[in-house]
Amino acid sequence: MSSQPLKIVVIGGSAAGPKAAAKARRLDEHAAITLIQKEADLSMASCGFPYYVGGVFDDRNQLICTPAGIVRDPNFFQKAKAIEALVETEATHIDRAAKTVTCTHLPSGETRTLSYDRLVIATGATPLRPPVPGTELDGIHTLQSLGDADALRAIRDAGKVRKAVIVGGGLIGFEVCEALHLAGIQTTVIEKTDSILPFLDRQLAHLVENEVRRQGADIITGNGVAAFLGEDGKLAGVKLDNGTELPCELAVVAVGVRPNVALAEAAGLEIGALGGIKVNARMQTSDPAVYAAGDCVECRSLITGEAVRAPYGDLANLQGRVIGQNLIEPDSASFPGITHTGICKVFDYTIGFTGLNAEQARASGISDIETVTISGLDIPGYMGGKVLISQMVAERATGRIIGFQCIGPGDASKRVATVAMAIRGGLGIEELANADLPYAPPYSLALDHVIVSAHVLENKLKGLMRGLSAVELKERIDSGAECFIIDTRTPQEYEEERLGIGEHLIPVGALRSRLDELPADKSQEIILYCKVSMRGYEAAAALKANGWTNVKVLEGGVLAWPYPREK
Amino acid sequence: MSSQPLKIVVIGGSAAGPKAAAKARRLDEHAAITLIQKEADLSMASCGFPYYVGGVFDDRNQLICTPAGIVRDPNFFQKAKAIEALVETEATHIDRAAKTVTCTHLPSGETRTLSYDRLVIATGATPLRPPVPGTELDGIHTLQSLGDADALRAIRDAGKVRKAVIVGGGLIGFEVCEALHLAGIQTTVIEKTDSILPFLDRQLAHLVENEVRRQGADIITGNGVAAFLGEDGKLAGVKLDNGTELPCELAVVAVGVRPNVALAEAAGLEIGALGGIKVNARMQTSDPAVYAAGDCVECRSLITGEAVRAPYGDLANLQGRVIGQNLIEPDSASFPGITHTGICKVFDYTIGFTGLNAEQARASGISDIETVTISGLDIPGYMGGKVLISQMVAERATGRIIGFQCIGPGDASKRVATVAMAIRGGLGIEELANADLPYAPPYSLALDHVIVSAHVLENKLKGLMRGLSAVELKERIDSGAECFIIDTRTPQEYEEERLGIGEHLIPVGALRSRLDELPADKSQEIILYCKVSMRGYEAAAALKANGWTNVKVLEGGVLAWPYPREK
Ligand SMILES: Cc1cc2nc3c(=O)[nH]c(=O)nc-3n(C[C@H](O)[C@H](O)[C@H](O)COP(=O)(O)OP(=O)(O)OC[C@H]3O[C@@H](n4cnc5c(N)ncnc54)[C@H](O)[C@@H]3O)c2cc1C
Ligand SMILES: Cc1cc2nc3c(=O)[nH]c(=O)nc-3n(C[C@H](O)[C@H](O)[C@H](O)COP(=O)(O)OP(=O)(O)OC[C@H]3O[C@@H](n4cnc5c(N)ncnc54)[C@H](O)[C@@H]3O)c2cc1C
Ligand SMILES: CC(C)(COP(=O)(O)OP(=O)(O)OC[C@H]1O[C@@H](n2cnc3c(N)ncnc32)[C@H](O)[C@@H]1OP(=O)(O)O)[C@@H](O)C(=O)NCCC(=O)NCCS
Numbered sequence A, B: 001m002s003s004q005p006l007k008i009v010v011i012g013g014s015a016a017g018p019k020a021a022a023k024a025r026r027l028d029e030h031a032a033i034t035l036i037q038k039e040a041d042l043s044m045a046s047c048g049f050p051y052y053v054g055g056v057f058d059d060r061n062q063l064i065c066t067p068a069g070i071v072r073d074p075n076f077f078q079k080a081k082a083i084e085a086l087v088e089t090e091a092t093h094i095d096r097a098a099k100t101v102t103c104t105h106l107p108s109g110e111t112r113t114l115s116y117d118r119l120v121i122a123t124g125a126t127p128l129r130p131p132v133p134g135t136e137l138d139g140i141h142t143l144q145s146l147g148d149a150d151a152l153r154a155i156r157d158a159g160k161v162r163k164a165v166i167v168g169g170g171l172i173g174f175e176v177c178e179a180l181h182l183a184g185i186q187t188t189v190i191e192k193t194d195s196i197l198p199f200l201d202r203q204l205a206h207l208v209e210n211e212v213r214r215q216g217a218d219i220i221t222g223n224g225v226a227a228f229l230g231e232d233g234k235l236a237g238v239k240l241d242n243g244t245e246l247p248c249e250l251a252v253v254a255v256g257v258r259p260n261v262a263l264a265e266a267a268g269l270e271i272g273a274l275g276g277i278k279v280n281a282r283m284q285t286s287d288p289a290v291y292a293a294g295d296c297v298e299c300r301s302l303i304t305g306e307a308v309r310a311p312y313g314d315l316a317n318l319q320g321r322v323i324g325q326n327l328i329e330p331d332s333a334s335f336p337g338i339t340h341t342g343i344c345k346v347f348d349y350t351i352g353f354t355g356l357n358a359e360q361a362r363a364s365g366i367s368d369i370e371t372v373t374i375s376g377l378d379i380p381g382y383m384g385g386k387v388l389i390s391q392m393v394a395e396r397a398t399g400r401i402i403g404f405q406c407i408g409p410g411d412a413s414k415r416v417a418t419v420a421m422a423i424r425g426g427l428g429i430e431e432l433a434n435a436d437l438p439y440a441p442p443y444s445l446a447l448d449h450v451i452v453s454a455h456v457l458e459n460k461l462k463g464l465m466r467g468l469s470a471v472e473l474k475e476r477i478d479s480g481a482e483c484f485i486i487d488t489r490t491p492q493e494y495e496e497e498r499l500g501i502g503e504h505l506i507p508v509g510a511l512r513s514r515l516d517e518l519p520a521d522k523s524q525e526i527i528l529y530c531k532v533s534m535r536g537y538e539a540a541a542a543l544k545a546n547g548w549t550n551v552k553v554l555e556g557g558v559l560a561w562p563y564p565r566e567k
């Protein structure tokens, strides 16, 4: 090698940082690559923390090892990747003019200055804490670092805590809720806003709430934490905005994260309006020699075209890989943007989402949309099919699919991945409606749930079906509005389970011969449903053809009804 | 209604026919819709037959009922759908000039002539039988009709058959193999060509063979059935092309199907070169008043643009739905075409595929392709991840993904659905390589298997990795070619399991300090691998950077090695 090796410094040693470093190494065996990591561990699978805390597995090393079982410590990085990893070392200053980074070895206090040709900032994010009294009490945790996971796992293993609250009803809040519940701790999730899991449509969020309660955990919505209450410096309870006090020995705060941009900001790098480091599609900051990725940046939404913060582990790795390429061959790779895709497990439910929900779409200025909620099975009943409930969102004018959420005990993960790719490909409802997917009874219905979603949404767009959400119907009933409600299921189904909202039971097979039981006023609102609302839809078509003009289908039927039912 | 109701006749009462009829009904409450079905049953879930035969469920009605448990008999069709279904009735003649269909009620022999405004042909397909002696013997079955399923289920329940052969190593052959094996019958699949499951790459097919044998069933390839042997009119065995005789009391023939086009052909409708009824994107035959769908037609491949036969249940339903729309509003709907997507379960393996494999691509004139085989886990090891092995195919010039096959105990179904949508969206490797998929530990790795596939394929396209398949390496070893093989795993892994193909064990972490053990001749071929070949690839990059010029990676590593291993 005649030329000087390229000097690369990477700040942040969990997901995006190591990925950038590792990719750069594969493209340039001779570059000098240094990874600076504040914590003692490297390459932590943060997303696995809740499962470690909950006791799904016991070996902590599984969070930091390769698939072959080798812990990714500095020795591993040195030997397998020829990367120097400085752990327990905090980068404290970037001098962009001199192209140096100053860092401090935390245990010894020793300071070093490293010079770089190219720098990567992958400093991640820090959990937010609500600005309320008492946050200094013992017993208040977050779950962001491996140290946090260790602490919660120790609490689980000690088995002394009886009651816990989770502050924040987002993804991590519910993962921790499940973990603590698995540990035998009575857990309550407290959500300040009206609805948990803000990426979900309200009705779907309500169904998730029901599942959590069914499992024995509790949820309080529309009520924030006003104060943490303590005795002798120890947490003893929380006080809510409405004055209620809940006793608890443990609180886990999960109200979101704030990008770690202090270093970048001090170095004069541009920070976006959302508080993340600004980067272009090359993942380059406002200084072309400095790249940034992961939880500390803002990236672009492929749907809205706007800047977004998307603190997800998959994206951190993808962006890190793009940087790894650009470090060695500038401008050789781009990160195109995100499609807002994520997933989590909440007890027996999978909660998946991609694109925008209706509220998000409207907030982004995409207001001419149509949505549909359906329920159904993932695979045939004879193969043990499980329920899926989903909402799909499309742009009216173009038919382009812009969002999909899918929840339930069924395999929602596959459906969300499928629609995520459809959105990525810019497909419209018509294309999804005729998609050739892998069908066999162990894996799907002949017409998969996502295809049926597209069919029903197409029907709505064409005016073949007028839908009504459970939320809308409930409001209508509560307000005493006059409407004629028909349950189109069989008497047996009605006997086993029924809504009890003043409905008339007219099985779809009997409807055509019982039209005389329907309102004489053909303009009266008639609302139909069945278990999933397929028969409701068929019956609605028949009624419309017989002259009734205001016929609607309760979308998702009995399965998607989130409110108490008579039976 | 002042005008005459539209008269619609549908021939064929299983999937495509009823779907067309049902959709037409929803669009026109007043049309007169008649369904003609030769068999006694309607709306049979043929795809569920193997699971009924195998005893996965016992209630035969589950094959013909709605999700709510109502059998779809003529009474159901009349009541719920206002469709007249004539069962045990065979359509025997179409008079296109008179616009009539003649049919015979098989039990009574009575004949009727129905007139139509629009006609649908959905006559399905008939199993092929090998043209060999002995096919008249008792004990030779197919699995196409519900009657066939009843017969095989009765054999299972009687518990007398000890040995069976399946003639044909395709999807249905293996589904039946598993069903009979579950019933305690010793089963051998006989495949005339060299390789089972022709939509799979050879290496993957070989891995499926291993799984089937591991489960205790047997497979014979490259050897067809020359004759069925019998005693007293009863099957006693089969004789193979090479003379071997296999005793068996049961044979199930599953060597493909032939579209049922006799009626259409006799009516002068155009038949395609592949033997199916020719239709346009409206699913219209050469007579605009006559539509056809399902197993009896040829449709279009969205990848090659060519006509194909695609006898799949999902497509039959999709095409039927398109017809239902066009029956009522001519030219309102199109079926765009297929992407060759399918799936089946073979014991603990899922076998999924979409698009073309390399052989099919070349046969279709798409010859400038690159492929990659990888193995890996579906979800993290700490969550109980299971193995996936896949092959991805892309066009070199454009990067467009044109095929993907995925097998293994892991969740291949999700991965195939994901790539099927990517193919449908015309996405290239780069877009898939940066896809935003739903990631959480219960559902995927941070970089999902399909994304890693795209990464590795990208690496190959960029010349960053040179791959070698297990088939190629085996040939090389068997031919005594000189090559230096390195297993880059740990000593522990090597102790537990190893190929024993003359490899040298040099763990990737030790490689850089043991370069002196490598061939002095820098142009000598070096082949590296590990468990999945990720470390093999990393090590290869290091060797190339150190001057070796002929460095290759065994794709898929130890997990994808289909041949016997030392340990
Ligand atoms: C409990 C939990 C569950 C999650 N579940 C999921 C999930 O299911 N799916 C999903 O997609 N995402 C999930 N995430 C998010 C995912 O883990 C993050 O998006 C990802 O870890 C971000 O990677 P990163 O490299 O950008 O940042 P981080 O992983 O936060 O790593 C940044 C590192 O930089 C270090 N650092 C910061 N400043 C300095 C400095 N000045 N000097 C040196 N080092 C510094 C920090 O100590 C930290 O280790 C989860 C996160 C948590 C906490
Ligand atoms: C065992 C098995 C497993 C399968 N597994 C899968 C799978 O996992 N995934 C998948 O996608 N596909 C699978 N298939 C294929 C799928 O079942 C077919 O593609 C689908 O049934 C085709 O529907 P169709 O309506 O075109 O034809 P068919 O289902 O064959 O129905 C045609 C009907 O028309 C009737 N008929 C024919 N001629 C006349 C006439 N002249 N008059 C009156 N009636 C007539 C026949 O009796 C028949 O009932 C499987 C098939 C079988 C047999
Ligand atoms: C693992 C980590 C250090 C990155 O290192 P890495 O060497 O890129 O590791 P990976 O396993 O991702 O991939 C290694 C390479 O092998 C390739 N590869 C993977 N499987 C392969 C296979 N079967 N055959 C051939 N190549 C393969 C990959 O494509 C990648 O190469 P490329 O990026 O040059 O295309 C970094 O991602 C990390 O620290 N992760 C753990 C923390 C984390 O991700 N947390 C957030 C989520 S919980």
Ligand SMILES: CC(C)(COP(=O)(O)OP(=O)(O)OC[C@H]1O[C@@H](n2cnc3c(N)ncnc32)[C@H](O)[C@@H]1OP(=O)(O)O)[C@@H](O)C(=O)NCCC(=O)NCCS
Residues within 6 Å of the ligand: A374, A375, A376, A446, A447, A452, A455, A456, A459, A532, A533, A534, A535, A537, A556, B013, B014, B015, B018, B019, B022, B023, B026, B042, B043, B044, B045, B046, B047, B048, B313, B314, B316, B317, B321
């Ligand atoms: C079932 C069958 C008779 C078709 O009848 P169908 O009435 O179209 O039945 P489906 O359940 O498919 O769909 C009914 C309608 O309800 C709609 N629907 C389904 N779920 C819904 C929901 N939750 N809410 C609202 N509408 C819904 C569908 O989109 C469809 O309407 P559309 O076609 O107008 O869009 C026909 O497909 C059949 O016989 N199938 C069994 C055999 C078979 O498929 N074999 C091969 C595979 S094993």
Ligand SMILES: [Ca+2]
Residues within 6 Å of the ligand: A312, A314, A315, A340, A341, A342, B436, B437, B438, B439
């Ligand atoms: Ca994601």
Ligand SMILES: [Ca+2]
Residues within 6 Å of the ligand: A436, A437, A438, A439, B312, B314, B315, B340, B341, B342
């Ligand atoms: Ca298919």
